Amino acid sequence: MKLLFCSFFVGLGVISAAAQETGFAKFAAATVHPLATDAATAAYARGGNAVDAAIAAALTLGVVDGHNSGIGGGCFIVIRAADGTLTAIDGREMAPAKAHRDMYLKEGKVDDEASKTGALASGIPGALRAYDLALKKHGQLTLADLLRPAADLAEKGFPIDAVYARKLAATAKKLRLFPASAAIFLKADGTPLKEGDLLVQKDLAQTYRAVADHGLTWFYGGEFAQQTATWMAENGGIISAADFANYRALEREPIRSTYRGYELVCMPPPSSGGVHVAQILNVLEHFPLRHFRASSRIHVVTEAMKLAFADRAHWLGDPDFASVPKGLVDKTYAAELAKKIDLDHVTAVPAHNTPPRWEGDIFGKHTTHLSTADAKGNWVALNQTINTAFGSKVVVPGTGVLLNDEMDDFAVQPGVPNAFKLIGAEANAIAPGKRPLSSMSPTLVFKDGQPLLTVGAAGGPTIITQTLLLISHVIDDGQGPNAALAEPRFHHQWNPDTLKIETQFGAGTLRRVQALGHTLDETSAFGACQAVMWDAERKLLVPAHDPRIPGKASGL
Template sequence: MATDAATAAYARGGNAVDAAIAAALTLGVVDGHNSGIGGGCFIVIRAADGSQTAIDGREMAPAAAHRDMYVIGGKVDDEASKTGALAPGIPGALRAYELALKKHGRLSLADLLRPAADLAERGFPVDEVYARKLSATAEKLRRFPAAAAIFLHADGTPLKKGELLVQKDLAVTYRAVADQGLAWFYGGEFAQKTAAWMKENGGIATVADFENYRAIEREPVRTSYRGFELVCMPPPSSGGVHVAQILNILENFPLRHLRESSRIHVVTEAMKLAFADRAHWLGDPDFAPVPKGLVDKAYAADLARQIDLDHVTPVPAHHTPPRWEGDVFGKHTTHLSTADAEGNWVALNQTINTAFGSKVVIPGTGVLLNNEMDDFSVQPGVPNAFKLIGAEANAIAPGKRPLSSMSPTLVFKDGAPLLSVGAAGGPTIITQTLLLISRVIDDGLGPNAALAQPRFHHQWNPDELKIETQFDVETLQRVEALGHRLDRTSAFGACQAVMWDSQRNKLVPAHDPRVPGKADGL
């Protein structure tokens, strides 16, 4: 349905930016357990004129937030950052959508909101994934009457596959933003309703927090890999930095000539080194100095020399990149990629974090609020919902944006756009993205063939290799013999892409076979 909304935007005279925002808004209706206007996003755009834009619509901590806000009675209440009134950051998705459209789109935000509102009002049948997420989250959704009224039956049981999910309040909200503009959301009726609910339920978000939210244009992370150029999202995304860092490390190895088990080993060791650096160095660049040296080629070469081809190498802590003191970056999830014949390319990641975010729906609005406060270091060294840990660079502060793994990425060859890619799945977003890029560049695969390849993921802590069982048994045994502790899984993640096929002179869309949905295009 989101793909259909994107192609409808093209048909109405829109370009790839319009199509991306149309899909994003529709996903907020039909895939609302993953993302929506109660959350945030990152958007990387290559416009037809050749200009490149990275738009930061990441959620922001309320002004009353503070480093120890989840320390209650001397102990960390790690559930409070995941569920309820203290979990949401101030949503940024709508601000980012509007900024992208004003800079590079042809249609207005209102043009794209109204079809999505119609879909919310008439409803859609719940698919297998949505039904499974509802079943797993129903107990927490029951605690919030406005959420329960939408997603659960009157007896408290969740909607099942095939049943119609109607979201009339969300339709009203979409139309109010279309008719009255973003002021209705960021300071007007929506902000006022949210602030009132927060005050009654122990939250801290205020009308002023919404009024103060701004989407930010940032300078993209730029790097290269085997003669290809990459344009990635900068901090507070850790994705762009560490996709670049891991590829920089891997550039020192002949991946395509390694046996499969050795390749998995080398890539895993590179992942570990990067995620150790992530835990220490990464945060909101407006609050913490994030070293540009993390994507330095010489630093990557130094890290590559630490990889033993015959055995696992322990990574006890982070490393120190060059010029770390002064050369710094300027101050569940959904991914979609779009492109058009004019040369507009978009990679867009959006999220409300874990399934159904904070589980809070502000009464009368239909909007699920995110639980992105859990993406801060609730306390430095305390794992979040994805078992990721962070240091002071990602500690909570008023107005700060939490670290994210979202990795919207554009790849170029000889200055021309080749690939738009990104993924969903918490920290595996980073590794899914880099694995697809490697399969395309190192192995010459098309995007659909690359997505069909089995995946693996290591995030340093916990020290385990998450790996799909589509690898043959002998390969898994060899990887284990190298010293890796395997966490076998049937499948994980969801990666999407669009690629330019120069031989056939056409754009090739690619949809991850692990999840429902479709790709569409010429």
């Protein structure tokens, strides 16, 4: 095999230092919606820190970006506190006690729509428990402090943007199936709200205030849980009030890895994101990426993605139920995988590989991302989701809460693709109380022991690849976060065997990549990534939001 070098990374934009991007001295935040970024800033200004700001943004996104996330879903949070403490909080949804591996089989065939829409699609939401745990460990404000401003916004209403309107139009047919959902998101004649229309969510406002007034027990086992259980019993669901009462957010040991002298702190399983961001970067350390021409760099990174996603399909699941090998992020294993990459042509990856010590050394038992940081040293990467657009499409009557469809993130049957065409094995099979595998990849990057970058993304399995591409552009190319987010991106998840790639790369590069043996799935844009980076030279926090979508990066 031969190496193809160029003196610079051809066709991928001008390398920009963070010093050329707007920074803030005290605090910075980046989210997918201006109102959420404003909520984060307001929380900080009221005496909060980056943790409080992140939770304020998350709760606000549940109002203004509810098709992606909300308190009817779950989240992962990675925190570096001002005292240097690292915390990884698992607020992932949990399968109900009556769930079982064959619950979507009907007459021997998989009913894959039942895991996406309706009463059987939802896991037990974990977001509120996770928010509360994060605030109690590292915040300055209370959950009630942050719920009330979001409730006011839900009651007052806001004009929906183009993204919300597009998602609503695409989902309207399914939302019509559920009267409580239709009453909120559709007009009286059944047509969806359009861009600029005011979305008012009075029931959601009331729910937020009830949690603020009565505490989490109102939601987990109290009135909300009872209302949900009643609706489920009447509509063929299996969730009970006891399922809510039994839910706990968990603290897990974060994954620690390195890349070219930088340290990564990532979310562990049931996130597959942290494992595979680290694994892919471990493989890429064996290649001088910044000196490759564009097509060669795309090829090498794609081959590393394929190897990691093949491992994901076999090994990854909830570590409380499945043995997930720590060897997946082992440097020696990465070196073995790197040797499998042919720089001149695509290499077939027929199945997973086997990491070292796989039998004994294991991890202890549609989406949005936001990043916040403050000058005192609190850094937060928070991913939250209800899975596909508008989750299960079910709003529990009288509550305004959209329930997730995270049961589809299990392998509904081993080998059967989910909504994102991902397949899983026994490690991610359905079981009572189990948490489904996720691609969410909240990540913190450090240099010389000090926080440098908080990053994560939205977009199903592309979350993993968006996150690692941004990290590579910052570390390999010396770019600031806004310049890195403007770079075209690509994604391969092993199955299906196609390379999703943005046309911004240009026709010449796309032809060269295709000539290496890749089957291209060309697209104008995909994903949504957010970041905050520390500019040591200016001593400023530099926030960045993805230019592909509406959003806001700001600070104080």
